[in-house]
Amino acid sequence: MLRYALTRGVLLIAGLLVSSVVIFFTLRVLPGDVAQLIAGTQASPDQVEAIRASLGLDRPLLAQYTDWIGGILHGDLGTSQLSGASVGAELAEKARVTWPLALMSMTIAMLIAAPFGVMSAVLRGRAGGTAMNVAAQAVAAVPVIWAGMMLVVVFAHWLGWLPAQGFPRTGWTTPGRAFESLLLPAMTIGIVEGAMLMRFVRSATLQAASQDFVRTAAAKGLTRRQALIRHGIPAVGLSIVTVLGVQVAGIIVGSVVIEQLFTLPGIGRMLVTDVGTRDLVKVQSELLVLTGFVLVIGFLVDLVHHAIDPRQREEAV
Amino acid sequence: MPRRLMPRWLRALLSSGTGLFGVIVVLLIALTALVSAFWTPFDPMISDVRGRWADPGWPHVLGTDGTGRDILSLVMAGARTTVFVAVGSGVVATGVGVALAALGALTARWMRETVAVLVDILIAFPVLMIAMMISAVWGGSLWVVVLSVGIGFGVSIARVTRPELRRVQQSDFVVAGRANGLTTGQNLVRHLLPNVAPVFIVQLSWSMAVAVLAEAGLSYLGFGATLTEASWGTLLADLQRYIGVHPLTVVWPGLAITITVLGLNLLGDALREATDPTLSHRSAQVHVPVVVA
Numbered sequence: 369m370l371r372y373a374l375t376r377g378v379l380l381i382a383g384l385l386v387s388s389v390v391i392f393f394t395l396r397v398l399p400g401d402v403a404q405l406i407a408g409t410q411a412s413p414d415q416v417e418a419i420r421a422s423l424g425l426d427r428p429l430l431a432q433y434t435d436w437i438g439g440i441l442h443g444d445l446g447t448s449q450l451s452g453a454s455v456g457a458e459l460a461e462k463a464r465v466t467w468p469l470a471l472m473s474m475t476i477a478m479l480i481a482a483p484f485g486v487m488s489a490v491l492r493g494r495a496g497g498t499a500m501n502v503a504a505q506a507v508a509a510v511p512v513i514w515a516g517m518m519l520v521v522v523f524a525h526w527l528g529w530l531p532a533q534g535f536p537r538t539g540w541t542t543p544g545r546a547f548e549s550l551l552l553p554a555m556t557i558g559i560v561e562g563a564m565l566m567r568f569v570r571s572a573t574l575q576a577a578s579q580d581f582v583r584t585a586a587a588k589g590l591t592r593r594q595a596l597i598r599h600g601i602p603a604v605g606l607s608i609v610t611v612l613g614v615q616v617a618g619i620i621v622g623s624v625v626i627e628q629l630f631t632l633p634g635i636g637r638m639l640v641t642d643v644g645t646r647d648l649v650k651v652q653s654e655l656l657v658l659t660g661f662v663l664v665i666g667f668l669v670d671l672v673h674h675a676i677d678p679r680q681r682e683e684a685v
Numbered sequence: 686m687p688r689r690l691m692p693r694w695l696r697a698l699l700s701s702g703t704g705l706f707g708v709i710v711v712l713l714i715a716l717t718a719l720v721s722a723f724w725t726p727f728d729p730m731i732s733d734v735r736g737r738w739a740d741p742g743w744p745h746v747l748g749t750d751g752t753g754r755d756i757l758s759l760v761m762a763g764a765r766t767t768v769f770v771a772v773g774s775g776v777v778a779t780g781v782g783v784a785l786a787a788l789g790a791l792t793a794r795w796m797r798e799t800v801a802v803l804v805d806i807l808i809a810f811p812v813l814m815i816a817m818m819i820s821a822v823w824g825g826s827l828w829v830v831v832l833s834v835g836i837g838f839g840v841s842i843a844r845v846t847r848p849e850l851r852r853v854q855q856s857d858f859v860v861a862g863r864a865n866g867l868t869t870g871q872n873l874v875r876h877l878l879p880n881v882a883p884v885f886i887v888q889l890s891w892s893m894a895v896a897v898l899a900e901a902g903l904s905y906l907g908f909g910a911t912l913t914e915a916s917w918g919t920l921l922a923d924l925q926r927y928i929g930v931h932p933l934t935v936v937w938p939g940l941a942i943t944i945t946v947l948g949l950n951l952l953g954d955a956l957r958e959a960t961d962p963t964l965s966h967r968s969a970q971v972h973v974p975v976v977v978a
Binding site for chain 1: 935942
């Protein structure tokens with residue numbers, strides 16, 4: 369286990385390094401000129417040059433890269449090129465929206481995927497199972513933006529139960545209102561993501577149903593369905609861990625679009641704005657934080673998977 | 686083509702309900718895109734302020750939007766953008782996928798393994814992140830979508846194709862080819878690629894589904910289609926502002942995206958079932974794409 373964790377850890381660090389290199393150098397290949405943007409169209413070339421120097425953009429690329437990474441290792445994500453504000457502080461503040469949103473989405477997705485996935489597997493070949501499968505296929509094809517709009521029409525405009533968009537200025541000091549305004553966005557991601565994962569759980573359950581230990585239990589007098597529910601479902605837990613890993617990337621990506629749709633002041637919306645204004649230092653730090661998050665979750669999922677699946681212990685990485 | 690002359694995979698594809706649905710949807714979208722290049726009921730870009738927010742009926746079958754543009758024409762013209770992005774990113778994904786898979790399977794050992802590790806790392810990079818990176822540099826355009834989806838899916842195609850390529854490489858006919866004096870490149874084109882093509886095409890079909898979602902999502906965010914290009918994503922963004930007053934208008938572009946994505950996904954599933962004889966229904970693994978839009 370320790371050996372596996374170490375090897376996998378090395379891969380994680382390599383992953384983070386490669387990501388940082390890819391992010392940094394892609395953003396520097398052909399930069400929109402931030403200095404020009406700050407100086408405005410009236411500025412003389414000298415003024416632009418001075419701003420460029422004050423931002424450190426005239427230094428060699430490699431030096432800029434090591435500065436950036438060195439800062440991050442000391443917990444400093446840099447400052448915005450446009451406003452001069454600390455990126456780390458802003459990220460921490462926006463995370464207060466994005467983090468709860470991701471957690472809520474994930475909960476909703478699991479609440480849909482686990483029971484319906486297992487049910488559609490148990491009912492396989494009957495009308496109910498087929499109907500569930502078809503519904504999952506169809507919902508998984510729905511674009512998140514459209515799902516969000518339809519939910520807004522129903523729950524905000526027709527029923528008037530939930531706010532159509534926005535996040536209370538007072539934030540989590542008014543927990544009820546904050547929670548309310550995250551509910552529709554979380555439902556949007558949760559339903560679409562849940563439909564996708566439901567198919568995953570379904571096939572995992574079907575796979576479990578064909579395992580020897582389920583057949584043995586059936587041979588000893590349980591009905592096939594009893595055998596599946598008592599002995600097969602625990603094995604499905606394993607694939608749920610894998611699913612969680614897949615899901616995190618999906619939810620982070622989904623939240624970028626959804627925060628824009630519901631005008632939520634989260635990390636995703638911040639990223640979209642900064643890409644628009646080409647605030648490169650902010651964009652590169654935000655991208656690294658988000659990608660790093662996906663990589664770390666993947667790492668943790670692999671470790672848990674390895675720890676709880678006895679079959680993996682013998683295998684090499 | 687007479688039925689008995691069809692290749693077996695095509696027959697299997699058309700005889701499964703979902704496969705047939707996928708084929709029909711894909712053909713329908715392609716046809717709509719083609720027709721819209723020459724004819725749409727109205728000019729999708731011309732506004733008519735007096736005729737704005739017309740209800741569905743005649744002559745505006747799906748009604749008009751806030752500037753009086755005909756929604757049916759906009760949706761038809763949007764199909765062109767969708768087809769462009771799907772085909773474009775398919776081409777890029779094929780190039781990236783073949784290159785990475787070949788580098789990861791056929792070169793010297795150190796090179797092979799470096800590429801394999803690199804692919805394992807890059808696969809964690811969500812398509813949207815790649816798109817954000819490219820549009821931070823070049824600004825938004827449809828090429829951003831084509832490149833980011835193409836690169837992202839090229840990497841995942843390479844990951845699936847590489848082991849397949851390694852396996853086929855051990856086959857007698859490949860060894861015989863080499864013994865007959867074929868270079869690695871010739872062997873790749875003549876023997877290896879045709880044998881991994883089924884795996885490849887299935888992946889391509891799924892990646893096109895994601896391309897359609899990505900185009901809508903990125904155009905919605907303002908990183909995709911520009912104002913002069915009709916797109917389902919920008920249309921959704923436009924209509925969203927009046928969603929409280931005219932909720933019905935939003936239905937059409939969303940429905941178009943959903944049906945297209947469903948068609949491509951089902952086509953991919955059916956293609957895989959038709960081309961992979963080792964795949965039994967029971968052990969069928971589901972592909973789980975990452976939400977992009």
